[in-house]
Amino acid sequence: MKIRSMKAAFSAGLILALLACITVNIYFPESAVRKTAEDIVNEVRASDKTIKDEVKKDEGKKSASFSLVPRLYAQQETEVTTPGIRAIKESLKGRFDKLVPHFDAVRLGETKDGNLQVLNEDGLSLQEKSVLRKLVKDENQDRKDLYAEVAKALNIDPSLIERVQQIFAEQWIGKAHAGWMIQKADGSWVKK
């Protein structure tokens, strides 16, 4: 009986020791990712008149108040960047104007995981559908590469790319125009 008790105590101690040895420490710089996502999305959507107007309003507000670093926000470059991020941004910028008519026509929507999704192809010829699908396919491939590049630049573990995506999704959705389709957290689609 005594030996059995000693065995149980020893086993419990061993398990506790093993558990104590397991340390999970994954670095995730959320604020940096959020800032990077905000910068990149702003830059990609720089040609968007609506966003420009928003930025101007924002600038007006900021210039009205005293600041030691006036206009810094508008002039600031993306802090986290790599050749890959720059190349992808250029690709995204070049595609955005082609996506806008489809956003306006409620054919596309911003998903909750930072991608685009074709929601409706009504009224399009097959040729036009092909063009739209290729646009979305390329856009999503670029975004996937972008998220990987950002994660890499910020030394984020690849297993956490999903969180990067979600933060970017907030930015894409935040910059979407009123009337564009966005996906809510529960998966449902609404017009912004």
Place this chain on the structure above:
Amino acid sequence: MGNLKPEPGEGGKIRRGKKKIFRISAIALAAVLFLVIACSLFVYFHKSTLKSFLEKTLSKKAGLTVVIGRLNYRLFPLRVEAESVKVVFVNKPGRADVRIGRAEASGSLWRLINNQKPFFDSLTVSGLNIEFAEHPNAPPSGPVSIRDLARMVSGNLEYVSDLVVKDASLHLSLPGEGMDLSATGVNLKAAATDKTTIGLIVTRLDFRSDKPKVTLAAGLRCEATWPRTEPFSLEGTLDLTDSSISLPEKQWEGPSFSLKTGFLAGERSVVVSAFTLDIPDLVALSGSGLAELGQNAVVTISSKLNIKNLERAKKTFAPFLPPDLPAFSLDGSAQWEGDLRRETASGAAKIYVNGALHLPPAHFIMKQGSLSVDQVLLAELHFQDEPAGLRVNGFIEGRQGRLLAGSFQAGGFSFRLPVEIEGSRVNIPSLKAQVQELVLSAGNRKLKLDDISISGNTKLDYLHQAVKINSLAVDVPRLGSFGLTGEVGLNPQRQVNLSLSSRNLDIGNILKFFPAFVPETMKAWKPGGQLDLSLTIRNGPSDPRRYRVKGTGDLSKVAFQDSSGAIVSEGLDPRLRFEADILSFDKAIPFSLELNLAKGESLWKDAYFNWQSGPVRLELKGTLDLQFRQVRDAAAAVFFPPLGEVRAGGSLGFGPKPHFDFHLAAPSIDLASLNAFLGKMRPGQPSTWEVQGKAEAEVDIRLDTSFKVRGKVQVREAAARQKDGSLGLAGIDADFPFSFSHGVPPGDEKTDDSLAPGYILIQEIKTPVVVLKALRLDFYSTKNLFLFFPIEIGLWGSRLELGQFVLAINPVSRGIRGVSNLTLTGLDFSKLPINSESFKLAGWASIPTSELEIRPGEFRLRGRLLADIFGGRLTMNDIRVTDVFSAGRKIVFQAEISGLDLGKLTASVPFGEVTGIVDVSIRDFVLSYGQPENFLLSIISVPRKGVSRKFSLKAVNNLSVISSDGPSTALSNNVLTKLVHSFSYSRIGIACSLKNDVFTLQGTIVEGRIQYLVRRSTFFGIDVVNGNPVNKISFKDMIGRMKRVGRSQEKK
């Protein structure tokens, strides 16, 4: 008496003579009278004498052998009694034996003596037994005449007023006629006055005939009357009771029945005024008849027939039904009312029928093999014989039917067939049928159709044994209408020639009707469009079991979309032709099929196909094996402009274990057309390539539990050029064999591991920076492996050698692994195209033979690149290229340059003169997207005797621009700079890094709190101080600074 008158004078003599004569005569007469009386008395009292006399007289006069056992008589009144009389009569026809137990006759002697008929008032015979045996070779007796028979009876009855026969028996044996008749318990009464009347009762009558073999047993009661005077007519009744007929040959014992008739027979006719035939609980027949006898005999029967129980009747009369009739039961009754007329003319008989057959609703059940019918049947048919032939009008109706035939099942089956029969033709002018539920099964899958209606016009020709379908319309709600015409033979050849057609069938609805036959992955598809279907079915005269089915399907406005919308087609107008030979009960069906698709467009994910600009024609022949669910011996030809003609042969299985085993051959591929087609597949993204040339391909593809693809592509006289001129390939010839397989079990005989030789020859590879000529790469291909021969490339005066190498392909991950040796010798930097007026690179580079490892997405050189450059020695290690085939490919290496002569370097670049020797270290250099992504650079000066260490003013300024974004203000404001153009230094110590597009620049010479990039000599020279120890320059800023360095040179 006048002659006896006496003559005169001789009167006395005469008188005496006369008296004497009278006396003698009287005596003689008295004697005679006495004798007569004596004889009469003798005969009267000595009866045996008369019996013998009679026996002898009858034997002598009539040829009879008569034996009378006992004879008794008396004369007044006349009465004769005879017992145990035996009469034997033998003549040519045969022998008759008549035995009479007792006969008793009473009459009048005077009528007998005076020959006044009838002699007897009555004759009673009991115990009569007549046996007549016909001689086997007796001459034919010919037809019996009723009249003669009646007259004979009447003639015999002239002698007796009343004849009574009691308890008689009769046996007639007519072997020549093949008949035998016996009657027992025969009682006969006959009387003849003005009319002859007979009444006959036979307790049991047995009749047997050999031609045909039939026996009849019955009780008989017959009464008949006919006049003694002309004209002859016989009237009477004939009843059969407790009768039965049997046919030994058919082993048939008929039911007991009774027959009652009343008849009137004339000299040449018989009228049956009424007859009734009754088989209890089975058949009741009543009617009348007329038979006109003679050479042109006519028999007419008017009757009412009631078959009370058809099922029992079928069982009772089963031997008379066709032997091959399927087993069935028919629970119901049937009634017939009408006339039957039989005419005989010139020996030929013809039957005319007029009447009506009525079949009240009867339950019909039939089961034969896999065929099962359960149906309520009713019918009404009117028969009318006309000079032109028999006409039948009426209808046959079926209700509440259920039909099962193998995998075919019809429920709620009803039909109505109005029929018009003329001679051998049955016309069904307006057939109507309904099927509430039709189910076709194939394995565990079912096709279900509801509320099918059928209408049409058909003819049945018994003479030619064929059914002709003039028109038959089958309407399936929500599916469409089908038209059927043609002929079906009923003869043993079973000739079939049918045409089925339908227009405007909704394809969407068709698939809705066939959900069980649609693959699971296609069930959520949204199909649309219309189908015009035309089908002919024929069987050959040589083998009626072999059916040939030919058809065309014209589809219009076909559209479909899968559940995700990834696969979409619109406006397709394909035309389908097919032909199949179907052998009954054979599950192998040879077929051919042709499909033309020249309109419409399709989308597969983002790939777009416009069939109008690239029409497709498919021809396919093969054998559909239903048992093993496969298409075998298939031979296909696809005509598709981008690929030319593609031929294929093999087998395709679509059962639980699908398989695909085909040999494909495309002998004439036009690469320009193929490139144009691929460009059209991406609207808005035209191909960036211009391609020319021809190619051909042969591929064996096998897919089952394993995967194997093996073949060869040959390219001839091809050329390819990027439209932006960045790359041009000319004079391409190639034989490219390949073999990939996965999961093939060892020892599979179809697995071919032999080496197949191949090569790729490119006469010219042209880029803006290099032109390569006649590059030929030879190789062998085998399963999942390429073995390349060594290749040598002349590049800017150097020789690049790639040793023999092996590439192994993982067919699952599609990853490529390989290993080789790489050697570079004699690369002269001055010949590199990067040289320009403002940048001159000099030196030599080489790569001693090193291992080149190829891994999925990565090339790695396990060796060093050595270069003599600007007086220094460059050693580059761990050179890797990752993400090789993506736009973001990365070039990674580590490098060291020892003894770099800054004088030589700055002479080649527009930086400004700097002299001195430095060691350079570059760690973790990464180039991606064509731009530096990461590095750690260190430059440290090393003293070398005889080499000055100086910075020109321009170099100082440019270093200042790079490090601090502006020229040195200290120098620009210093008057010395106007006199002195170079400054000596003692050390250089620079560390530079790039990460995440941020450069850092720091001096590694630290004195106190000051970082020096360049440290002056002890007494004179220049110090370049890093004013910002955490100097960070963005990539964009650095590019701007570098540009300014360049621009300053241009201005100069």
